[in-house]
Amino acid sequence: YILGAVGVLQFDVTMARLKAEYAVDAIYEGVNYATARWVSCSDRKKLDDFKLKKQANLALDGEGHLSFLAPSEWNLSRTMELFPDIVFHKTREYS
Structure with missing residues (x-):
């Protein structure tokens, strides 16, 4: 799983709560994503091409929706330039 947070302390809080509330021992390690x-695209072929070329930066969220993980803001901007038909959403409504 990938957990995003603002500040390292949030990960420590999460680990402590998992232990205290669910008796779960967990560890975490950093990843190089900023x-x-x-992502979405109305053209299935273009989406498949994007998925093929960017597979190392793709993940599925908890509901199975495709997301792009960018190592930097520059990388995100460049990827958006290279794939203009792909829509990059900052937020997503959960059902």
């Missing part, structure tokens, strides 16, 4: 965006 931001994430949910």
Whole structure:
């Protein structure tokens, strides 16, 4: 799983709560992603091409929706330029 937070302390709080409330021992390690965006495209072929070329930066959220994990804001901007038909969403409504 990937958990995003603002500040390292949030991860410590999460680990402590998992232990105290659910008796779960958990560990965490850093990843080199600066931001994430949910992605969509009305053209299936273009989406498949994007998925093929960016597979190392893709993940599914808890509901199975595709997201792009960018190592930097520059990388996100460049990817958006290279794939103009892909829509990059900052937020997504959960059902």
